[in-house]
Amino acid sequence: DIQMTQSPSSVSASVGDRVTITCRASQGIASWLAWYQQKPGKAPKLLIYAASNLQSGVPSRFSGSGSGTDFTLTISSLQPEDFATYYCQQASSSPPTFGQGTKVEIK
C-alpha cells in the first residue's frame, strides 16, 4: 500500500495568515492526489483533486500543487470557516490511502 505522510500534524494560525500543508507519498503517484477538509462531527469535503484542480464551489483561496511524491495545500488567506482538519488521499491505486491529517487551529 502507498503510505501518505502529512506535515505538520497541527498548525496554529490567525485569520488572514497564509497556511501551507505538505503531503508526501511513499512512491510516485503522478498528480493523483486529493485534499479534503473535515470539520468536527461532519463528513470530509473534497477540496482539490488531481493535485491542483479546485472542486466546484470551493473558494479560490485554496490551491494545491505538486506531483510525483511531494504535494502542498495552500490557504492563501485563512478565514474563520477554514479552521478544520485537512487530509490528503492518494488516488493512484487501490487501496486508496489517506494522510494522518493536519489540524488547523486558531492562534
Next chain:
Amino acid sequence: QVQLVQSGAEVKKPGSSVKVSCKASGDTFSSYAMSWVRQAPGQGLEWMGGIIPIFGTANDAQKFQGRVTITADKSTNTLYMELSSLRSEDTAVYYCARANNGYEYSPFEYWGQGTLVTVAS
C-alpha cells in the same frame, strides 16, 4: 444534487455483526465507484472497501478481508456494508462515499452523513 443518506447509529456487542446502509439519490447510482470509509474516535480516515454497482464485484481492504461484505442493490440505489466479528476497535463512524468516476481509489466527491457504530459489552 447527489445525496447519500445512511442508516442510524448502532450499538453492538463484541462478536456480533452490523449492517449499515447508504441510499443514493440524485444521480446515476450504478456507474460510479462507491466505498466505505471509517473513522475511529479522534483518528484519521481508513478505506474499508468499494464496489462499482453496475458490475457488482466488491474489493475490500486487506485488513478487513473475511470480515467485511459490501453489496449494492441497483433496484433501490442502496449500498450496504456488513462487518462481522465486531471488536471494541471497530467503534467508529462509518461513511459511505461516491468517487468522481468508476475507480474505487478516485477522489470521493460525495459523502454520507456517517453512521456511528459502538461496540461495547
